[in-house]
Every structure is written in structure tokens, then in C-alpha cells.
Amino acid sequence: MGENVIEARGLTKRYGPATAVDHVSFNVAAGEIFGLLGPNGAGKTTTILMLLGLTECSEGTARVFGRDPMREPLAVKKLVGYMPELVGFYDHLTAADNLYYTARLIGIPAPERADRIAAALARVGLSGEADKRVGAFSRGMRQRLGLAEIVMKNARVAILDEPTNGLDPQAAVELLDLIRSLKATGVSILLSSHLLDRVQSVCDRVALFNKGRIALMGTVAELGRQVLGGGFAVEVEADGGIDVARRLASLPGVRNVEEPTAGRWRLTCDRDLRAEAAAEVVAAGGRLTQLALDEPSLETIYTRYFQSTQQEAAHAA
Amino acid sequence: MRREGSPWQGLGVVLLKEFADHLTSARMRVLEWLVVLVALAAIYAAITQVRDVTAQDPFLFLRLFTTSREPLPSFVAFLSFLVPLMAIGLGFDAVNSEHNRRTLSRILSQPIYRDALLFGKFLAGLATLTVSLLVLWLLLIGLGLIMLGVPPGGEEMGRAFIFLLVTIAYAGVWLALAMLFSILFRSAATAALVTLGLWLFLTVIWPALAPAIAQALVPSDDEAALIIAGQMLARLSPSTLFGEIVLALLHPTTRTLGPVYLSQLQGAVMGAPLPLSQSVLVAWPQIVGLVAACILLFAVGYIAFQRQEVRA
Known part of the structure; x- marks a missing residue:
């Protein structure tokens, strides 16, 4: 797999007395799809925002391509493409104009913009919609436009927060295919989701989040052996x-x-x-x-794991 | 912790995009028509009035700004009312709309700092207001030239120009206030209502309330102290400051904006106009106060925005 593109060491985020993320450590290797999975409110988005330098971490360090997102956010954000949960665009602008705005913010030279935007829209199958206003787009088209932005940016890492959230099954499958094709071009991907089964198929490795901690980490098969016992x-x-x-x-x-x-x-x-x-x-x-x-299903692993930890907790009490 | 990279990166891009958005938005078009129509009415009324009344005024042109004819208020009175409305209209959803459209975290994940986004939005709003006010100002002067047939003097133009700058600063205060509330409140409707409420309070209620509060706070029989205290309190409102600056700038005979003791009037030629530099000096504290209020409000909003969580 080669070197790590993202390294998190003991990342912690506290909001007053509450701890949203509690000493989380993981690596994302070059070229892999790493999944942060877990229920809503488990700290996945906060972890992602810390990796991007969009929120300060209370403790721990994050490195993206060896750079500290707190100290060099601009350099990190140049290399990383981020698609937030239910990504939004300016409804009154067309798809292409939305990308033009981002292209100028990124600093793509003017002569290259048109080609890169057209190529990115073609990659996600939105070529025909380039001059339509985003206001008329469906959820699935917006998510694909979000991916187009990452493609246009030539990001080496894509961070996708709940990419399949709010999509119908057909659109979700299409989006996961696009994510796979993104990986095929050498982009490392970190994605978060609470829909365990849906993203299980695309992730090389996963980390299961629970209450701000990583409960389990590894490939799905490894987790299956670890939790379900029988291989x-x-x-x-x-x-x-x-x-x-x-x-x-x-x-x-x-x-x-x-x-x-x-x-x-x-x-x-x-x-x-x-x-x-x-x-x-x-x-x-x-x-x-x-x-x-x-195949052991993540859903089963997850449920079984928390059943057993709860039982242990009950025994201890 | 020192962060690397310039906070201005992307400022120009944000500014241009927001400026274009403002100029093409339906909201702006409605506001512009409202302002232009109302101002035209005020100018027309003023011109007819000026033609009827004043023949020998050395500052005939400035009368265009300040003369009113029933039932319309003067151009300046209109501006002091409509400029805040325009500025609030442009600023009340500047930041919370980015939250609600879920574009904020996407934009901030591009290689720019938050500073660029906020500055860009503020400057774009100010640029929009400047363009509108400049058009209005030129319209007034052009109509004045055509309908009065008297060219304005250099000093009149100087006063009118400084008035334009002050009006832009006044607009900046309300824009900064509206943007502050757009940062503090997630709902655009709440932000708009609170800003409008505060505007009405500061413009209509506060000037009336200030003397009463002064009376309660200053336990003195000294009439002058009471008046000065009341005036100080009233000056907390940007509308009061703007009104006083207009008075000093557009009425060249204004010698002071506070109470005057008889001793200070010794040797003064009553009714003689002050030179421009002296008029500016009379209103200088107010001008500085207006600009300072604008910067202060923006700074508060800036700090709030920096500390805010990005997530929706």
C-alpha cells in the first residue's frame, strides 16, 4: 500500500465537558478506501473537520501528506478534496458556474479552467447538465457535482462525508461506482457513513466509531473473525x-x-x-x-460487538 | 499558533462573485428601484421648491439635498431612512444562507481562510451600496444642473462629495450590523427581524429615549450638563451621528452640534457660512464615530465567525 496519506494520532475534540472525539488514531494508506463507520453523532464529521483544519483539535496530532492541517491549512486544503454531508451549491448558478467559482478559489489558471471543468463533469456524467441551474438538481446530481469538484481539483485525497446519505438505492449504487472509479485513478479516499452495509462493499478497511472512539478497525473480514469468532x-x-x-x-x-x-x-x-x-x-x-x-456483514459485526460490550458492562456492574 | 499562508488568498474571487450576485439578484433590483423612484420624487420636489423660494442663496445646490416639500421629506431624510434598509437587505443573510445552503464547509475546504470569505462578502456589499449611492448622487447633481441651470461651486461639490463618503460609511455601519446578526443567527428571518428591530429602535425610539435616560442618570439641576448627557447618549445611534454630520456639512452656517454658551458667540458673525474645512472639523468626531462603529461591528462579527463551528 505504500506510505500513509493521512495519519491521525490521539485526535481529541472536547466541547466544554463533553468529548465528541476521544483519542482517535488511524492511518489512511495511499490508494485505499478507508471507511469511518458508525451511528450519527459518533464523532465522524468532527474527526474529518479536524483533518481539514476546519475545527481545532483539543489534543493529538493530524498529518495529511506529512503536513499539519492546523498550521498549514491552505497547503492541506489544496491537496484534499472534501465533500460535506448533503453537499450544497449555489442554487441560482449553473453547475459549471459553481465549479468556476471553486476553480478560481483553488487558483486553477484561467486557460485550464474550462477544460478541467468539462472533463470533471463528464467523469460524473453531468456533461448534459453543465448549463442548468443547480436549483433544479436532484440530491444524487448534487452529490455527483460534489465529486466533480474533487475531480476538477485533482485532489490526491478525497474526504467524503456521508456520500450516500439521502440517495435512493439506484443513485447510491451509481455514486459508489463513481467512488470506486475515483480510487482507480489513484486517489485515496476517506469516507464516513452510518449506512454500514451500503459502503461495506467499497471500503478496503474500516474503523467502527462509537461514542467518539474507534471501537474496531481493520478489513471487514478481519473484523468478522475478531467479533464473530468463526471465520x-x-x-x-x-x-x-x-x-x-x-x-x-x-x-x-x-x-x-x-x-x-x-x-x-x-x-x-x-x-x-x-x-x-x-x-x-x-x-x-x-x-x-x-x-x-x-461474507460477514458489517451490520452483524457491529450489532454483535455492541451486544457483547454491553453485556460485559452489565456484568461489570 | 502561527498559520501559514495569506489570509487574503481568494478575497478577490469571493468579492467578485458576491458583487455579481448582488447586482443580478432580484432583491437588489427591487431595492434599487425603490431608492431611485423615491429619490427622484424627493429631488423633483426639492427642485421645484428651490426655484420658488431661493434666488440668492450662495449654496443653492446644497439646498437640493436638504429642501423638502410637503408631503415628501427631503433627499437627505430619504437617504437616512433608505440606506439602512438597503444595507440590511444586502447583509442579513450573508453568512447564515451559506450555512443553510450547506455551501459553507465546501467553500471553506478550498484553500482559503475564513477571513477572505467574510471580508469578501463585506466589501462586495459595500461596493454594491457605493455604486447605488454614486448613481443616486450623480443623478441628483445632473438633474440639478438641468433643472436649475446654475453650475455648482467648487466648495459645494466638495461638501456634496464628503457627504457621499459619509453616506457610504453610514451604509457600512448597517451592513456590518446586518452581517453580525447573519453570523449570530442561523435563521435568515430571525437575523433580518432582529436587525430591522434594532434599526427602528436606534433610529426612532433611542433619540426620544436618550434625554429621559439622561435625566435619570444625571442627578443635576445644571441644564447644560443634562442636555450634553442626553446628546451623548443619543449619539450612540448611528442615525443621530449621520443626522449631525449632514447638518454640519450641508448647512454651512452650522457652527456647532452641541449647546453653545453665550460667551462662545462673542465676535461671531451670525449666519455667516463656515469654510468647508471648518465644517468638516465641526462634524469630525461624528465622522470618526461612524467609521469606528462600522469597524467595531465588523470586528465583532469577524471574531464570532472565526470561533463558529463550520458544520451545519
Whole structure:
């Protein structure tokens, strides 16, 4: 993955007696998509604002490309593209004019502006809408215009706050595709969301936030192993066959076999045992009808994690 | 902690964009028409009145500013009423609209400081007001030339020009006040109402209230002390300051803006006009006060804006 583009060390933000962000540390490596996930009010946006130097941190340090956003905010903000939650534009201006304004604020030389704006709008599929007023845009188009701004800026890091918030499923999928294509051009991405399942698919690594702290951090699979204990879950459905459950259980690497309904088995295993399980079913004389590997879902991990921490807390009390 | 980079970066961009927004906004067009129509009526009334009444006035041109004819008030009275309205109209949603449209954090994530945004907005508002007032001023002088047929003297033009500058400063005070409330209140309607309320209070109620408060505060039978105290209190209102400056500038015979003791009048030629420099000197404290109020209000807004959270 190479060097880190964002490093946060013990970032803390206090508002009077309340602590919004409590000693948060994480790195975003070059070229990865890092997700800050967690419920609303968990401190994700505050963390992002501290990385941008838009709010002061009470404690800790942040580095973006090795620069301190508190001391050199202009240099940091030149390299970072930020799309706030429910990003807004000037409704009375056209999409292109909104980008022209930003282009001049960024300091893009005048001869380059038109080309870069046109290219950015084309990237997000808004070429046809360039001369329409943003007032007539849907939420999804506004979010895409927000991404166009980041593309135009040639930002090396994109920070997206709740990018899929307020979008219908179709628009959300399109936006996530755009985010993936942004990553393909070498942009590192930090995104925050409370919609765990929706962004799970795009994130290389995630940090789960809870009450201002990072509760869990790693790839989704790592978190699954850590919290759910059992690494992989394989689902097998078959017709007929003799003694299938026992034969599956005797496979090396299988820890547990459940049979929720007749003809359906759920295996908890140490590794991906789909091929072995299929061969075993066939060997037992069964006709394999379905075989699936259950990816651990972030939602499950998250819920399970907080159930267990709450139980621990209850035990301690 | 020292921050690197210039706080002025992006100032020109913000200024131009806001200026263009003001000049093309429907709100500004309505305000401009209101001001131009009302001012034209006032000028016309003044010109007919001046033609009827004064033939031998050495400051005939200045009469255009100050003469009223029933039922219309004079040009200056109109301005002192409409300029705050225009300035408030331009400033009451300067910052909170950026919050409400959710553009603030996006703009501030570009490589500029907050200073540039606030300064740019203030200067754009002031530039808009300056353009409107300049047009109005030229309109008045042009109409005066055509309809009176008398060219204004150099000193008259000097007085009229300083009056223009003072009016711009007066507009700046209300613009800074409106922007301050646009920073403090998230809702544009609340900001507009509070600013308008404060304007009415300072313009209409405060001048009447000031002597009463002075009477309560100054336990003295000394008539002069009471009047001076009342006047000091009344001068807390920018409208009072503006009125006094207008009096000194456009009525060259004005010798003082406070009470005068008889001893001070010894040797004075009553009714003789003061030279321009002396008139400016008479109103100098008021002029400085007006500019200072503008800077102070802006500074308070500036500090509030710097400390404000960006998030919506």
C-alpha cells in the first residue's frame, strides 16, 4: 500500500465537558478506501473537520501528506478534496458556474479552467447538465457535482462525508461506482457513513466509531473473525444424500455444522471450504442445489460487538 | 499558533462573485428601484421648491439635498431612512444562507481562510451600496444642473462629495450590523427581524429615549450638563451621528452640534457660512464615530465567525 496519506494520532475534540472525539488514531494508506463507520453523532464529521483544519483539535496530532492541517491549512486544503454531508451549491448558478467559482478559489489558471471543468463533469456524467441551474438538481446530481469538484481539483485525497446519505438505492449504487472509479485513478479516499452495509462493499478497511472512539478497525473480514469468532460460514443446500451432516462435520477445518431446515446446512469453518463441502455432498449421494459463502456483514459485526460490550458492562456492574 | 499562508488568498474571487450576485439578484433590483423612484420624487420636489423660494442663496445646490416639500421629506431624510434598509437587505443573510445552503464547509475546504470569505462578502456589499449611492448622487447633481441651470461651486461639490463618503460609511455601519446578526443567527428571518428591530429602535425610539435616560442618570439641576448627557447618549445611534454630520456639512452656517454658551458667540458673525474645512472639523468626531462603529461591528462579527463551528 505504500506510505500513509493521512495519519491521525490521539485526535481529541472536547466541547466544554463533553468529548465528541476521544483519542482517535488511524492511518489512511495511499490508494485505499478507508471507511469511518458508525451511528450519527459518533464523532465522524468532527474527526474529518479536524483533518481539514476546519475545527481545532483539543489534543493529538493530524498529518495529511506529512503536513499539519492546523498550521498549514491552505497547503492541506489544496491537496484534499472534501465533500460535506448533503453537499450544497449555489442554487441560482449553473453547475459549471459553481465549479468556476471553486476553480478560481483553488487558483486553477484561467486557460485550464474550462477544460478541467468539462472533463470533471463528464467523469460524473453531468456533461448534459453543465448549463442548468443547480436549483433544479436532484440530491444524487448534487452529490455527483460534489465529486466533480474533487475531480476538477485533482485532489490526491478525497474526504467524503456521508456520500450516500439521502440517495435512493439506484443513485447510491451509481455514486459508489463513481467512488470506486475515483480510487482507480489513484486517489485515496476517506469516507464516513452510518449506512454500514451500503459502503461495506467499497471500503478496503474500516474503523467502527462509537461514542467518539474507534471501537474496531481493520478489513471487514478481519473484523468478522475478531467479533464473530468463526471465520467463514458456508451454506449448503442439497436433495437426498445419506448422513450428510456427519460427513460435513468430519471435514478438516469445519468447526460446527447446523441444520436450520431439512436439506440445508450451515458450516462454520476456518477457511473457505466450499469446494470440499460440495465434493462431500456429492460423495454422500446428494444433489447439490445451492452453495454460498456468507461474507460477514458489517451490520452483524457491529450489532454483535455492541451486544457483547454491553453485556460485559452489565456484568461489570 | 502561527498559520501559514495569506489570509487574503481568494478575497478577490469571493468579492467578485458576491458583487455579481448582488447586482443580478432580484432583491437588489427591487431595492434599487425603490431608492431611485423615491429619490427622484424627493429631488423633483426639492427642485421645484428651490426655484420658488431661493434666488440668492450662495449654496443653492446644497439646498437640493436638504429642501423638502410637503408631503415628501427631503433627499437627505430619504437617504437616512433608505440606506439602512438597503444595507440590511444586502447583509442579513450573508453568512447564515451559506450555512443553510450547506455551501459553507465546501467553500471553506478550498484553500482559503475564513477571513477572505467574510471580508469578501463585506466589501462586495459595500461596493454594491457605493455604486447605488454614486448613481443616486450623480443623478441628483445632473438633474440639478438641468433643472436649475446654475453650475455648482467648487466648495459645494466638495461638501456634496464628503457627504457621499459619509453616506457610504453610514451604509457600512448597517451592513456590518446586518452581517453580525447573519453570523449570530442561523435563521435568515430571525437575523433580518432582529436587525430591522434594532434599526427602528436606534433610529426612532433611542433619540426620544436618550434625554429621559439622561435625566435619570444625571442627578443635576445644571441644564447644560443634562442636555450634553442626553446628546451623548443619543449619539450612540448611528442615525443621530449621520443626522449631525449632514447638518454640519450641508448647512454651512452650522457652527456647532452641541449647546453653545453665550460667551462662545462673542465676535461671531451670525449666519455667516463656515469654510468647508471648518465644517468638516465641526462634524469630525461624528465622522470618526461612524467609521469606528462600522469597524467595531465588523470586528465583532469577524471574531464570532472565526470561533463558529463550520458544520451545519
